Amino acid sequence: MNTLIKTLAVTTALMGGFATSALAQTVLKFSHTDNPGGSRQAAAEVFAEKVKEYTEGRYEVRIFPAGQLANDPKAIEQLQLGGVDFTVSATGSYATHLTSLNLTAMPFLVDTYEQGWEFYDNSEWLKGEFAKLPEVGFRVLSTWEAGFRSYTTKDPLTSPADAVGKKMRVFPNDMIRWTMEAVGFQTVVMPITDVYLAIQQGTVDGQENPVDTIKSLRFYEVAPYITLTRHVYSPLPLTVSEKTWQSFSDADKEAFRKAAADSSAFSRDLVKNSVNAQLEEMTAAGAKVSTPEIGPFRDAVASVYDKARDVYGAEAVDKVLADAAKIREMMPAK
Template sequence: MFGKQSLGRLTMSALMLSACMGAAHAAEVLRFSHTDNPGGSRQAAAEVFAEKVADYTDGRYEVKIFPSGQLANDPKAIELLQLGGVDFTVSATGSYATHLPSLNLTAMPFLVDTYEQGWELYDNSEWLQGEFAKLPEKGFRVLSTWEAGFRSFTTNEPLTSPTDAESMKMRVFPNDMIRWTMEEIGFQTVVMPITDVYLAIQQGIVNGQENPVDTIRSLRFYEVAPNITLTRHVYSPLPLTIAEKTWQSFSDADKDAVLKAAAESAAFSRDLVKNSVDRQLDEMTEEGATVSVPEIGPFRDAVQPVYAKAKDVYGDDAVNKILADAAAIRDAMPAK
C-alpha cells in the first residue's frame, strides 16, 4: 500500500505529466491582422480561414485574429509581415505596391466591369500571377484573393460629376494610381491611414473617401459622409498574404492545408461580398445615406490621362500587358 507521502508524489507526477502532454499538444498561435471591424466581411472570412486552418492541420495551428487595426494599419501590417511580427494580413492590392510598385497597375481605373471579370483577372492573368510570384523575395506571399468589391465614393456634399469634385478634398491611401485617378477627376488628395478617416471627415479635414461598399458599411463612413456615389471606378479585391518566414516554417502538408483554407475562405468572401451589396446599400439608406449612380461617361473621360501617366512611370510593356489581359476578359465575359 502507498503511504500518504507516496500518493502525494504520485499525484504530483501525474499532474506534471498531464501538463507536459498538454503543452506538447498545444496549438501554435499564428497572428492575423486586418483593419476591418468585427462585423465586416473580412472578419467573417478570417474566421472561416482560422477554422479551416485548425481543421486541416489537426489543431496544430490556431489563427488568432486581430481586427480593427488593433495591431497595425494596413501599411504597417505588411511591414510586420516582413519582420515576422504578424503571420497573415489581408489588404487592397495597392497596399502591397509600396513593396512591389508594379502592383499599382491593378488599381488603374475601369479595368473590369463585373465581379466575375475581376475574379478571372486575379486568378488567371498571366501578368498578375507573374507579379505575385515576385512577392516572396519581399518577405510575404499571396495565398488567395478575398473580395471587397468596386471602389465608390462617400462625400459630405453631393457628387454628380467631376465638376463637383473640384471643390472637395478626398482621402486616399498611399497609392499613386488611386491618387492620380482622384486628381484627374478633380479632387485635392490627402493621404492618411484608413483608421483616421472617419474622424478626419467629421472634423472637415477631408470631404470624403473612396472604398468598396462593404468597407463603407463596415467602417460606417456614410454616417459622416452620407452621399454614396456608385462610380465603381476601381476593382479593389484583397489579397490574403502570409509572412514568408512563416510559410517556410511549414511542412509540405501544412502548406497544402493552409492553401486549401485560403482558397475556401476566398470563395466564401467572394460570395458574401457580391451578394451583400444591395442589402448594405438598403441598410445605409435606411440610416440616412443617399445612394446615387451618376452618369459614368464624364468620370471615364476624366481619368483617361491616368493610363498615359502609368506608361510613363511603369513602362509601356507592363501597362499594355495588364490592359490586354483585362480587355480579353471583358470580351470573353461581357457584363449582362
C-alpha cells in the same frame, strides 16, 4: 509520507503541463482592419475554421480585427518581420513592397465581379507579379472580395466638377492618388483607421472604398452621399508571412492553400450578393445613394494611363490593359 505524496503530485502535474504544452496548437496571428461585423471578419473565421479542420487541430488562427494589431501598411510590414502571420488588404496596399502592383488599381479595368475574378485568377501578368512577393517577405494564398471602389462625400458628387477644391482621403497608393487628382480632388494620405474621425472633423471631405467597407466602417454616417462610380476594382489578396510559410510541412502548406481557396469562394459569394442589401440598409439610415453618368469620370481619368506608362513603362501598362480588355471581351457585362 504526506510530503512524498505531495512531491509526486507536483511532479506529475508539472509533467502533465509539459505534455499539454507539447501537444498544444500552434497559434498564428491574423490581422485585418475590418470591423468584427464585416465580410473580412466573416471570411477570416471561415479560414480559421478550415485551417483547424484541414490540419486536424494542430494550428489555431487567432483573428485580430479592426486594426487591433496594426493598420494595413504596418500589418504588411509585420508580415515581413514574422510578427504577424496573415493579413488581408487591397492589392494596392502591397505595392509599397512591389510597385508594379499599383497597376492593378488603374481605373475602370473591369466592369463586373466575374471579370475581376478572371483577372485575379488567370492574368499571366498578375501571376508573374505575385510570384515575386516571397522575395520581399510574404506570399499570396488567395484573393478575397471587397468589390468596386466608390465615393462617400459630405456633399453631392454628380460630376468631376463637384470634386474641385474638395479633400479626398487616399491610402498610400500612387494610382489611386493620381485617379483622385485627375477627377479634381485634393488628396490626403491617411490610414483607414483614422478616416471616420477625419471626415467628422472636416480634415477631409470624403473617402473612396468598396460598398462593403463603407458599410462596415460606417463612413456613410459622416459622409452620407454615396456615389457609385465603381472606378476601381479592389479585391483583397490574403497573404502569409514567408517566414511562417517556410515553417510549414508540405502537407500543411497544402492544407493552408485549401483553407485559403475555401475562404476566397466564401468571400466572393458573400460580398457580391450583399451589395444591394447593404445599400438599402445605409439608405434607411439616411445615406443618399446615386449612380452618376460615368462618361465624365472615365474621361477625367484618361490621363492616368499615360502617367502610368511614364512611371512603370508602356510595356507593363499595355500588358495589363490588354489582359483586362481580353477578359471584358470574353466575359461581356450583361
